[in-house]
Amino acid sequence: xxxxxxxxxxxxxxxxxxxxxxxxxxxxxxxxxxxxxxxxxxxxxxxxxxxxxxxxxxxxxxxxxxxxxxxxxxxxxxxxxxxxxxxxxxxxxxxxxxxxxxxxxxxxxxxxx
Ligand SMILES: [Zn+2]
Numbered sequence: 303x304x305x306x307x308x309x310x311x312x313x314x315x316x317x318x319x320x321x322x323x324x325x326x327x328x329x330x331x332x333x334x335x336x337x338x339x340x341x342x343x344x345x346x347x348x349x350x351x352x353x354x355x356x357x358x359x360x361x362x363x364x365x366x367x368x369x370x371x372x373x374x375x376x377x378x379x380x381x382x383x384x385x386x387x388x389x390x391x392x393x394x395x396x397x398x399x400x401x402x403x404x405x406x407x408x409x410x411x412x413x414x415x
Pocket of ligand 1: 391
């Protein structure tokens, strides 16, 4: 399943980042979903919740997200969000952004030194 692989990647990325920062607890993991990634964020969040159940560090963290609109660019110089037909020249524009799924920030608790 597409969403499971994505949820697992988010979990693994967030866990690694938390360990690198010596986190004691992770409160929130924020993800940006490109609109063109064709992912159902609710489903990813559900799978994420099942993945963190048995993980002492990640358990209780909340997955939040935002959906990023696509950005396309055309050889004629057009830049915008038209995905299929360039409004200026009618060609097929290139997708610059919109397919990515990225952990953009996290809220963690760190032990006092
Ligand atoms: Zn164009």
